[in-house]
Structure formats: C-alpha cells, structure tokens
Amino acid sequence: MAAKYMIRTTNRSDLPIATAASRAFACGTASPARPSRRRPRVATLLVALAAWLCVSCAAVAEFTPVGLAELFPSERQSKTTLVINKVLERFHYRSFRLDDAFAQQSLLNYFEDLDPNRSFFLQRDVDRFARGANRLDQDLDQGKLDVAFDIFRVYRMRVDSRIDYALSLLDQNFDFERPETYRFDRKDAPWAATDAELDALWRQRVKYDYLTLKLADEPEGEIRDQLRKRYEGIARRIHQFTADDVYQAFVNAYTRTLEPHTSYMSPSTSENFDISMRLKLEGIGAVLSGENEYTVIQRTIPGGPARQSGQVHTGDRIIGVGQGRSGEMEDVVGWRLQDVVDKIRGPSGSTVRLQILPKASGSGGRTREVELVRNEIQLEDQAAKSYLIDVPGQGSALRIGVVQVPAFYRDFRAESEGTNDFTSTTRDVRRLIGKLQADGIDGLVVDLRGNGGGSLTEATSLTGLFIDEGPVVQVKDALGKVDVEVDPDPGVVYDGPLAVLVDRNSASASEIFAGAIQDYGRGVIIGEPTFGKGTVQTLIDLDRYMPGSAAELGRLRLTMAEFFRVSGGSTQLKGVEPDIRFDLGPDLADHGERSLDNALPWDRIRPAKYSPYRSVDVVPLRQRSAQRIQQDEGFKMLTARGDVLTEINRQQEVSLRESERRREAERRDEVLKTERDRFLLARGVRPVDEDADEVDEEALERQQEVIERIQAEEAARILADVILMQDAADRPRAAMRD
Structure with missing residues (x-):
C-alpha cells in the first residue's frame, strides 16, 4: 500500500482553509479541522504529526483472523462515501467530477494498491471487474461499495493460493547455476494470464528470495524456516484486514485518482492517530x-x-x-x-x-x-548550526560562513504561553549570522539540503533576514483567492554575498525560501532541483458533516491550497531549479513530486509586486564550478555513487545464478569503496569499514561529516567567485568616483 509513516515527532500545522495557509506549516499536512473562514489560533498550531495514518507506540497486537463473512460494506461506510464525495466536490483544490472514467481509474488503482507487483491477481480477475465498472460511478455516487469488497475477497483467496504454492516450493532444491533471470519489479508488467504463469513467477520469486538470503550469508538450515515464516506472515496479515481496512484501502485508491496527497483515515486508524498525538513518539x-x-x-x-x-x-x-x-x-x-x-x-x-x-x-x-x-527528537536536535570554510583567493583567503538549516521549526506552544525566547529557526539563524560576522565572513551559504519543510511562518521570516521588505510567497485556495505573505520585519540582518544550497530532498518551506531568494536576485541557488511539494493539506473530521449521527466516519486529508512564488510560478512539481546545478544522483523523474501519479501540474498566477536586487551573471560561475568538479575527488565519489544508483534504479530483473550475483555485488561494492577511500585518504581521513563487527562511531561520524561537506565546500567556492566578480566590477566605479 502507498501509505507513509514517520517515526518521530515533527511540527506540522493546522490549516482549516486555504486562506489560513499563511499561518500554516509548509510541509503540507495539517491537524484535524473543519473548513472555516477563521485563522487558527497560534496555540493550536503545534501539532505533533508523527505520520499520516500513524499508529500507537504499543507492541503489535496478536493477529485475529477475520472471516470472509465479515468483509461486506456497512451503512456507515456508505454514508462516509457520500460525505467524502461532497467534501471533494466543495473543498478540494483540484476540480472533482465523479464520472465513468474517474471510477474506472479508481478501480485500476485499487487493484494496483492491493497487488503492486502483480503477483496474485490474474488478468481475468481484472477484466471481470473492469467490465462491470461502467456503473461504478453511479454506485459510488449512491454510496454503494459492493465491488470494492468483492475484489478484496477474491484477492484474499488468491493470496491463500499463492502462499500455499510458495510454501510447497520450499521443500524443493534450487539450482543456482542455471542461467535464469527474475523480474523483481513487475509494477508495469502485464497481469498473469493463467495459473501456470503465476506458478512460474512464484517459482522464480521463491528462488530469488532464497538466493538473496544465501548471498547475505544466512545459514542454509535457517533460510527455509525464515522464508516459511515470511510467506505465512503475508497470508496472516491479509487475513487480519477488517472491513474498515478494506474500505480505507479502496477509498485511498479512489482519492489517489484525484491527487496523491488526499487520503482517508478510518475511525480505528483515527483513534490510533489520536493516541499517538498524546504520547511521546x-x-x-x-x-x-x-x-x-x-x-x-x-x-x-x-x-x-x-x-x-x-x-x-x-x-x-x-x-x-x-x-x-x-x-x-x-x-x-x-x-x-x-x-x-x-x-x-x-x-x-x-x-x-x-x-x-x-x-x-x-x-x-x-x-x-x-x-x-531510540530517542525522542526535540526541537533543539534540529537547531540550525554553523561553521566556517576558508577559500583560497587572490592574496588572502576568503572566509565563507555556512549555516545548516535542517528544518523550519518554531515552538508555538512556548510562544503561546508567553515565553519571550521561544525556539525559532529565524532567531537561531539571526544569532548564528551575528557570530559569523564577528568572525569576519566575506559571504554566507544557507544549507537547506535534506530540509523537508516546517513552519511557513519561519520560512517567511527567515527570508526577511536577507531582504529589506516585500512579499515572500503567495497562497491560492480552491476558490481562487490569493493571500500574499510578506516579510514581517522590515530591514536586513545580512546584506552580503549569499548562496543557498539545496538538493532533491529540500521541500515545501525550503522551496519557498529558496524560490524567494532566487526571485529577488538576492543570492545564488546551488545544488539539485528541489522536491516539488507545493500543495497544502488539512485534516477534516467527516463526522461534522453528519450532525446527530452516532456513527464515526473517520477523517479526510484534503489538498486545499497551492504555493506560488512572488514571480508567479508555483513550487509544485518543478520545485526550484538551481542557478548552478549539481548532477549527482539517479534520474529526478523517479523522485519527489515528479514521481507521483496524478500530481497537480505546475501552474502560474499573476506575479506579486516586489523590487528585485541586482543579480549576478551565473554563466561564468557555472563554467568555473564545472571545471573544479571534474578534478574534485569528492565529486568523483558522489558521481560514482550516483552512477551506481542510476544503474540500480533502471534495473527491473536480476540473475538467479549465484556466481553472477556475487560478481555483480562485489563489482558495485568495489566501485563505491574505491572512490570513497580515495576521497577520504586525499582529505587525510582514515576510511571506516561500516560492515566491521565493531565500528568506531566517532570516526564514522567524522567520515560522514567530511562527505556531507563536499557540496558545501563547492558552494563556498562558487560564492567566493561571486565575491571576486563583484569586487572586479566595483573597482572601476570606485576609481571613477575618486
């Protein structure tokens, strides 16, 4: 299934409606709320969202089989469907119309969610239900759900059949020198036409699983027992699905047809979610x-x-x-x-x-x-940090300060309680800039790599440290109304040369900050194109749409707004394209918002009124950076790793010959180890063997730090080039004034 979970406490926001998005967290999810026209109180904004569809910290309960006779739709689920349809029609950012095409695609998505690797259903199963899908839109419009439960009951029987067959194969011996391949990625493969085709597929699947454990040096005597437990566990967990689980799975396939960030929580999942909110995660x-x-x-x-x-x-x-x-x-x-x-x-x-x-x-x-x-992650664990990089220049070295911002955090609870020195990204960065200026920095790099977002308030105020005044981001709701968030504190804290370092995991609030800095021409954006998460979600309690009803309907996570840059373009889908790009990893089409089906398209609205700064000419900066990167041992290592990951991402099948698989694994390991060791030794760092029985944690941390600074050091060199270019441009004007 496509659900995601977060194993930590994170700060997300309450967003009742799109016009309140200016007080939101820009990481794209929100606390339960009824759409309204009021902005949420600050006190309500600290929401510890550990995950979407989060579960409590208790140990996994004993498995209780659910009988097939219990897997039929209820009246409550029928009512819930009717409410969900109305909410999607009235409040979703994308126009929603339940027609025949939408219903049929929802059905196909449901098949794919249940059986993503196409290992259980037969083509005739899909065809049989697809033929009856021409009335599905009318059925769903009336809250009828029989087809969803019919499909799941067939699915459970198919799982039982396949697992029985897989278990029987464990009694056989496998020839691991026979030239044979297995297609492990079947998401785009056709459904099997016959049981014989599925038998052949599962014979290869079991052989693949066996060989994988053999290559991991698992004892031969334990491999069969481990696989037996694995396969029995698959069947056991499918037998644990309740009617609510089946309904939730279907509705999420249904909402995913509209847009990937809209999804449903059943009443039981909502209860676990609430428990998790009250616990330390x-x-x-x-x-x-x-x-x-x-x-x-x-x-x-x-x-x-x-x-x-x-x-x-x-x-x-x-x-x-x-x-x-x-x-x-x-x-x-x-x-x-x-x-x-x-x-x-x-x-x-x-x-x-x-x-x-x-x-x-x-x-x-x-x-x-x-x-x-295990540990509970506190705000201070995500606090911004800084360090210095000295870049050799013409004459004396140029001193570049680097501020790492891992998240856009704000302690709303402390703020609401009247604490004057509450924790805040902007406050921390302001303090760090002061220390760096005292150290005599010539330029500043803000490092947003891996920053998945956080408080929009902080993204706005942090931008304000580098611009005098003006808009930072525009937020458009489902009704077309646009709110503009502006710099809350006129004046500039730092007006020197600036660069922002981003990567493919810089998302949401990070994209808002980087986009604003780029639009204003205030700094140079360096790194990879960002994640592309430019939408805003809220949690809606569906019970509020059935007043007086004793039934609990669950909650809907709803996309209801979109972020736009001050220049008018969205951060959605495309993200922020760097001025100077590092091409280091696998194809970006397989990452971020670009990889999601039915993601909202990139869009544009009218630009806000703002006064850009004088930007620098990035063409010579790109050329100089490219020349350095070609000779840099660190980037050679990163490029080699990216090439290996690209090769892996494109691979859909593997050999089932043990000797061939071992050679392939050894080749990849050797490439990665050789390039890593060459770089570390060039930096005077002794490489750490991560696979050793005893690992020196301090040495490993130091090694990781050196590797993580490769891109930051090049960003510092690029910023040094900016400073030298600006100095060269200013010298003739200074001479003329003299």
Missing part, C-alpha cells in the same frame, strides 16, 4: 514508506538516531527488526507498514536493531545490521 528518526513488500527509508530526520548513526540512508530497505542487543531478528519483508513501525518504536533509551539492505547494494545485495538507541 520515540523511535529512530526516519520517515518510512511501503514499496511493494519492502519498508523503505524515505528520509532520515536531523538529530535522530538513524541520521546520527551514519549507517542509515535514503532508499535503504529494512528487512528485519530485532529488539535489544540480542533479541531475535524478525523478518519484516511483506509486513504491513504500520506493523513494522510498531516494531521499531519503543521507550526512549531502549535499543532496536535493523537489518538493512542498502540502496547502493541493489536488489539482493549484502545486508547490514545497524544498532540504534
């Missing part, structure tokens, strides 16, 4: 997503145990979870995402072990076990 500090049968690290959170370990990276897959230092490592492949989340969460200070399949190893590569101590 303690875990590893990572955003997880479900992709096929794997739990994938979407990103790590600054200040969290995962990020600080230096051993957990975006794209890594969690295939096992163990409690404590010696607890059994449970195989979690094929688990529902919320069950994996429950296993990873636990009391602060306790230990959890993750068995990780690194992204850079590809499918079936070597695994790594990482031991993490």
